[in-house]
Amino acid sequence: DTGVSQDPRHKITKRGQNVTFRCDPISEHNRLYWYRQTLGQGPEFLTYFQNEAQLEKSRLLSDRFSAERPKGSFSTLEIQRTEQGDSAMYLCASSLGLGSNTEAFFGQGTRLTVV
């Protein structure tokens, strides 16, 4: 399968625990994005990598959130000391190119439930 894959698909965690999600983009894609989607809302931008460089972070990304993309390949999103408000679908997307019109390919997402 050559699409964007995310792991795990579902995660239930207790409040205060740390969680880490993984995203494997399409192999030749240089850009990688993380979005958060809550029920009834569209995806909200969290952060963006071009190769291994994290070029932009949303103010939604508090100090408890950290994202990495070592070697410009897969990416991880870690949430420390989870809160109930962190419950959401976390989407990863990747794209290729330098222009803004390139299609972003999305993974199926990781659904996080904080209890």
Place this chain on the structure above:
Amino acid sequence: AQTVTQSQPEMSVQEAETVTLSCTYDTSESDYYLFWYKQPPSRQMILVIRQEAYKQQNATENRFSVNFQKAAKSFSLKISDSQLGDAAMYFCAYTSGTYKYIFGTGTRLKVLA
């Protein structure tokens, strides 16, 4: 700040009929791109159609077409000959030089047999 607004939370269409989903946006940029993405239940989002702001001609992809009104900042999606497989959430999205997508809140499309 750029914003994208979808004012129709839900729409229904009879199979084989035509439906139009609305989207408006706000930006001060002159060069940008607009997209419609489809999100089927429990499946990933896929691109339906894209439009470059500098192109006056409306984009079309088979049964899907857009009505792009740049002055009015309007970007509607028309689905012709609706099929049961078209049932999904549809998101309008905007991007400019920052590459990040700004999405609307989505429209749930129901297709009635």
